[in-house]
Amino acid sequence: xxxxxVLGSGFSSLASACYMAQAxxxxxxxxxxxxxxxxxxxxxxxxxxxxxxxxWYWMPDIFERFFADFGKKVSDYYSLEKLSPAYRVYFxxxxxxxxxxxxxxxxxxxxxxxAGSGKHLQDFMKKAKANxxxxxxxxxxNPGKSLLELVSVETAKRLPLxxxxxxxxxxRNIKNPKLRSILEFPVxxxxxxxxxxxxxxxxxxxxxxxxxTWYPKGGFNAVAKGIARLAEDLGVKFLLNEEITEIVNEDxxxxxxxxxxxxYEADIFISGADYAHTESLLNKEVRNYSSEYWNKxxxxxxxxxYYVAFxxxxxxxxxxxxxxxxxxxxxxxxxxxxxxxxxxxLFYANFSGKTDPELCPRGKEIGxxxxxxxxxxxxxxxxxxxxFEVIMSRIEKNIGVDxxxxxxxxxxxxxxxxxDRYHSCRGNAYGLANxxxxxxxxxxxxxxxxxxxxxxxxxxxxxxxxxxxxxxSAKVVTDYIxxxxxxxxxxx
Numbered sequence: 001x002x003x004x005x006v007l008g009s010g011f012s013s014l015a016s017a018c019y020m021a022q023a024x025x026x027x028x029x030x031x032x033x034x035x036x037x038x039x040x041x042x043x044x045x046x047x048x049x050x051x052x053x054x055x056w057y058w059m060p061d062i063f064e065r066f067f068a069d070f071g072k073k074v075s076d077y078y079s080l081e082k083l084s085p086a087y088r089v090y091f092x093x094x095x096x097x098x099x100x101x102x103x104x105x106x107x108x109x110x111x112x113x114x115a116g117s118g119k120h121l122q123d124f125m126k127k128a129k130a131n132x133x134x135x136x137x138x139x140x141x142n143p144g145k146s147l148l149e150l151v152s153v154e155t156a157k158r159l160p161l162x163x164x165x166x167x168x169x170x171x172r173n174i175k176n177p178k179l180r181s182i183l184e185f186p187v188x189x190x191x192x193x194x195x196x197x198x199x200x201x202x203x204x205x206x207x208x209x210x211x212x213t214w215y216p217k218g219g220f221n222a223v224a225k226g227i228a229r230l231a232e233d234l235g236v237k238f239l240l241n242e243e244i245t246e247i248v249n250e251d252x253x254x255x256x257x258x259x260x261x262x263x264y265e266a267d268i269f270i271s272g273a274d275y276a277h278t279e280s281l282l283n284k285e286v287r288n289y290s291s292e293y294w295n296k297x298x299x300x301x302x303x304x305x306y307y308v309a310f311x312x313x314x315x316x317x318x319x320x321x322x323x324x325x326x327x328x329x330x331x332x333x334x335x336x337x338x339x340x341x342x343x344x345x346l347f348y349a350n351f352s353g354k355t356d357p358e359l360c361p362r363g364k365e366i367g368x369x370x371x372x373x374x375x376x377x378x379x380x381x382x383x384x385x386x387x388f389e390v391i392m393s394r395i396e397k398n399i400g401v402d403x404x405x406x407x408x409x410x411x412x413x414x415x416x417x418x419x420d421r422y423h424s425c426r427g428n429a430y431g432l433a434n435x436x437x438x439x440x441x442x443x444x445x446x447x448x449x450x451x452x453x454x455x456x457x458x459x460x461x462x463x464x465x466x467x468x469x470x471x472x473s474a475k476v477v478t479d480y481i482x483x484x485x486x487x488x489x490x491x492x
Contacts, residue, residue, distance in 0.1 A: 005266040010038025012458040013272030015474030021234035037224035062468035077226030086213035087320035120173035132203035144462035161200040191300020191433035275460035277423035300430035431459025
């Protein structure tokens with residue numbers, strides 16, 4: 001059996017390991033940290049269990065498609081619950097909108113806030129659903145090797161949607177600023193301002209309203225563990241606490257990796273670790289991209305995260321809560337244009353213990369808070385404390401409850417932590433933004449141009465940011481490798 005080494009154990013790495021093991025390779029996953037999952041690690045303290053990263057389970061069809069590739073179902077590895085309401089959006093004191101799990105109810109909600117908007121929403125969502133079908137069937141499973149991958153009869157019909165942006169299409173018929181922000185926020189998962197994101201990407205609104213928001217019991221870490229269990233059943237081996245320090249190549253062929261604890265040889269290497277960091281492990285002359293290249297790219301945001309234990313339940317808030325009680329556009333400008341710490345940030349509050357009581361001791365609650373911020377920021381404990389106070393003050397202002405006295409403990413995680421724990425390029429949390437100039441062939445390549453048996457997967461290459469795209473990325477890169485296996489192995 002030919003050997004494959006997979007670098008990292010995030011979703012793209014885990015899925016790549018599964019596909020390569022299924023194809024008959026001897027696969028080993030090597031992970032820097034103490035547990036599998038990458039950003040989907042779990043933090044456990046005194047019986048409180050926190051997802052450290054992803055918390056929105058969207059696009060359930062992509063997860064089903066992944067497991068179906070192995071003759072399995074999602075339910076074989078973890079259970080799902082559809083959330084209703086999917087989430088709540090706060091716009092001020094006692095001023096909020098709940099988004100139902102039923103598209104017809106969402107239409108009624110829009111109509112109540114703006115007469116005529118319900119019909120416009122139905123038209124918008126019909127187009128979003130069609131775009132979702134095209135994207136998932138024709139576009140995102142391509143390797144990003146030619147612009148012709150984007151060309152089909154259906155995409156040709158939608159050419160204007162690649163020139164217009166999300167904001168233009170949303171604001172053409174929806175005038176209420178609250179409703180506009182609800183329709184524009186899903187593209188933040190793609191890592192760009194709505195005004196910089198092609199209108200075709202409104203397929204994310206179908207992922208939101210059409211497919212709904214789900215919760216995997218045990219949190220997102222349970223999803224990572226489920227895929228890891230599938231991998232182990234396929235014969236994949238895992239090595240944890242192994243910091244990779246070098247990828248050795250001879251005559252443009254990778255031969256082994258060196259870690260702080262040893263050396264490991266393989267015939268094929270797939271990196272789901274940070275792309276830019278992976279390249280730093282190579283000699284400069286065989287890297288695809290320079291540091292200047294990465295510094296010029298438009299990155300999705302970083303995040304300032306808090307994991308908070310409360311000594312009581314918090315019935316006043318939902319599982320997912322978005323606080324849009326400040327200027328949406330101003331915060332986006334501070335992330336992408338001026339790249340500064342936000343003065344009045346939007347933020348997200350997650351109380352998953354409401355849906356999954358096993359995540360915390362009886363009568364207690366866990367809170368996960370996220371403030372989107374620019375990459376490359378200098379952060380500190382003082383800054384973390386400042387923004388935690390902002391979050392607590394805004395919650396108190398909007399729902400009339402002061403949670404400060406109920407805090408048992410809190411941990412924060414910022415830009416520098418993303419760099420330290422994940423070797424994240426410029427401290428990003430989500431990857432490269434899906435702007436028009438960073439789509440398909442314009443994203444970093446899935447193969448090393450100079451090292452014949454080294455490949456890349458994950459959020460910095462095709463198709464882009466998010467957990468479902470990470471699973472797709474694994475399918476893309478492994479299909480690419482397997483179609484060329486004989487040629488690759490002949491050169492090793």
